[in-house]
Amino acid sequence: MDIRLDAISHSYDDFEVLRDITLDIPAGRIVCIVGPSGCGKSTLLRFIGGLERPRAGRVLQVGEPPAGCLNPLTYIFQDFALLPWRTVEGNISLVLEDHGIRGQRAREIIGDVLARTKLTDFAKALPKQLSGGMKQRVAIARALAVNPAVMLMDEPLSALDSQTRELLMDDLVSLWSRQPFTAVYVTHNLNEAVRLGHQIVVLSRRPGQIREVVTLDTPLEERQFGDPELDAKQKYLWQLMRDEARAADAELLNV
Amino acid sequence: MSDATLDTTPPRDLPVRDEPKTVAFRGGGFAPRPHRWVGALVFAVLILIAEWGTRAGWISALTLPKPSDVLATFGELYQSGLLFKHLGPSLSRFAVGSFFGVSVGIAVGVLIGLFSYVRAGAVPLVAALFPIPKIALLPLFVIWFGIGEGSKYALIAFGTFTPTVVATYGAVDNVDRTLIRMGQSFGLSWWSIVRKIVLPGAMPGILSGLRISLAIAIILLVAAEMLGAEYGIGAYILQAGSLYDLERLFAGVVILSVLGVLVSAVIGVIERRVLGWRT
Numbered sequence: 276m277d278i279r280l281d282a283i284s285h286s287y288d289d290f291e292v293l294r295d296i297t298l299d300i301p302a303g304r305i306v307c308i309v310g311p312s313g314c315g316k317s318t319l320l321r322f323i324g325g326l327e328r329p330r331a332g333r334v335l336q337v338g339e340p341p342a343g344c345l346n347p348l349t350y351i352f353q354d355f356a357l358l359p360w361r362t363v364e365g366n367i368s369l370v371l372e373d374h375g376i377r378g379q380r381a382r383e384i385i386g387d388v389l390a391r392t393k394l395t396d397f398a399k400a401l402p403k404q405l406s407g408g409m410k411q412r413v414a415i416a417r418a419l420a421v422n423p424a425v426m427l428m429d430e431p432l433s434a435l436d437s438q439t440r441e442l443l444m445d446d447l448v449s450l451w452s453r454q455p456f457t458a459v460y461v462t463h464n465l466n467e468a469v470r471l472g473h474q475i476v477v478l479s480r481r482p483g484q485i486r487e488v489v490t491l492d493t494p495l496e497e498r499q500f501g502d503p504e505l506d507a508k509q510k511y512l513w514q515l516m517r518d519e520a521r522a523a524d525a526e527l528l529n530v
Numbered sequence: 531m532s533d534a535t536l537d538t539t540p541p542r543d544l545p546v547r548d549e550p551k552t553v554a555f556r557g558g559g560f561a562p563r564p565h566r567w568v569g570a571l572v573f574a575v576l577i578l579i580a581e582w583g584t585r586a587g588w589i590s591a592l593t594l595p596k597p598s599d600v601l602a603t604f605g606e607l608y609q610s611g612l613l614f615k616h617l618g619p620s621l622s623r624f625a626v627g628s629f630f631g632v633s634v635g636i637a638v639g640v641l642i643g644l645f646s647y648v649r650a651g652a653v654p655l656v657a658a659l660f661p662i663p664k665i666a667l668l669p670l671f672v673i674w675f676g677i678g679e680g681s682k683y684a685l686i687a688f689g690t691f692t693p694t695v696v697a698t699y700g701a702v703d704n705v706d707r708t709l710i711r712m713g714q715s716f717g718l719s720w721w722s723i724v725r726k727i728v729l730p731g732a733m734p735g736i737l738s739g740l741r742i743s744l745a746i747a748i749i750l751l752v753a754a755e756m757l758g759a760e761y762g763i764g765a766y767i768l769q770a771g772s773l774y775d776l777e778r779l780f781a782g783v784v785i786l787s788v789l790g791v792l793v794s795a796v797i798g799v800i801e802r803r804v805l806g807w808r809t
């Protein structure tokens with residue numbers, strides 16, 4: 276299942292946020308969206324997930340989601356969004372219960388996704404007992420449990436320290452290599468973008484417009500920490516963004 | 531001061547080498563921990579002082595009865611079987627009245643928290659009802675619900691309703707919006723979101739509102755019984771008071787205090803069991 280953004284524009288009252296975004300998100304690819312603070316990245320992601328409606332333009336779903344897909348468009352949030360009163364298991368079963376999956380079948384799915392995210396030993400733990408990295412792995416496990424067609428990630432690693440971030444990026448890469456998923460990955464961090472993105476969409480400052488789409492051909496598994504080619508791409512992206520970011524920063528101060 | 535002294539002794543305000551000092555600890559406090567015995571100790575000390583004062587005579591018998599006499603009165607009350615004759619009706623009024631008040635209050639509070647039309651309509655109404663001294667409405671309730679149990683239930687229910695509503699919608703407002711967004715993004719039904727996200731998330735606020743509501747329920751219980759009841763703690767206290775029988779008056783008051791402590795302890799137990807997830 277592909278996602279197509281067709282000429283999306285949006286403003287909150289008189290406050291223009293996005294202008295004429297047209298973009299294809301092909302199945303099985305990770306599309307990273309980078310851009311200066313406040314340019315509308317999170318807003319765009321909310322449109323894609325159907326949590327908000329744009330003023331103009333449409334979000335289209337091309338093709339049917341694969342069979343067995345419970346929640347085609349599934350979010351992973353920056354602040355994890357785990358229910359603090361439910362255990363790791365309970366948080367995952369939350370999203371299965373509404374699809375009528377309980378008992379043995381639920382236990383199988385939960386066991387499988389916990390194994391894939393290396394959390395099997397923490398099934399009975401409460402979120403308050405987990406570190407930030409583990410909480411985000413629980414959120415990833417919860418997203419995997421509904422077998423999404425497209426994962427929508429809004430700065431999923433921003434709340435984590437840089438070591439944990441490296442480890443989780445490796446986890447995401449190995450999850451993707453084993454079973455490619457489609458993802459829209461919003462980030463501030465250009466390093467994450469060049470490690471995880473097949474395509475990197477650079478937005479301008481508010482109102483967000485597509486400035487450039489950078490394509491990376493190196494397979495995900497071969498992208499190593501400190502790879503010169505990736506560093507060059509990252510430097511290029513930073514040059515694209517620097518002036519925008521500086522202008523955006525000054526704008527925010529003037530508000 | 532001569533130059534010689536300056537050369538030999540380092541200046542006092544610029545110590546060159548000083549003894550290492552442990553950094554002073556200043557991070558304590560602001561983290562309540564359970565100390566059960568302290569509460570009991572405060573009660574015991576106050577009672578002992580009262581006993582000592584009344585025995586020694588520096589508290590006159592008209593000011594305060596002897597705690598031991600109050601205890602003896604309490605013993606009589608228990609042996610004569612009157613204790614339960616008074617306690618039974620009181621407890622059932624308390625239970626029935628606050629059950630209705632609290633459950634309707636929680637329901638209305640959740641509706642106010644969830645629907646902006648209900649909020650717009652009900653919040654001013656609740657604000658208008660809250661400051662009315664409910665005891666003043668007892669005659670009205672007697673006309674509406676009769677002189678029997680009905681008016682007492684209604685008074686207690688009404689008195690617990692308003693604080694419960696206010697606590698509940700405040701608690702619903704405070705539920706983390708990102709959790710609700712999460713629920714929606716996974717396609718949970720509206721009812722699932724309310725039941726599995728909003729209500730558990732509002733539980734801490736609802737329970738702390740319950741402490742206040744139930745204390746108000748005890749106050750109103752006594753008020754209702756003072757105005758028209760044969761049996762009940764309030765009636766018992768009123769009889770004792772009109773005879774200036776301080777021992778019996780205090781025995782009644784102690785029962786109320788114990789009731790208050792028990793209610794608070796029960797809520798504490800519920801909080802520990804239901805809210806163990808809080809950090």
Ligand SMILES: Nc1ncnc2c1ncn2[C@@H]1O[C@H](COP(=O)(O)OP(=O)(O)OP(=O)(O)O)[C@@H](O)[C@H]1O
Binds near residue numbers: 310311312313
């Ligand atoms: N519900 C809303 N009502 C009004 N303005 C909003 C709303 N949501 C976002 N905005 C504004 O729209 C702009 C874009 O917001 P958005 O959160 O999409 O930016 P972002 O690119 O995700 O920023 P960041 O990098 O800081 O996360 C911001 O200036 C924000 O203040």
Ligand SMILES: [Mg+2]
Binds near residue numbers: 316317
């Ligand atoms: Mg954002």
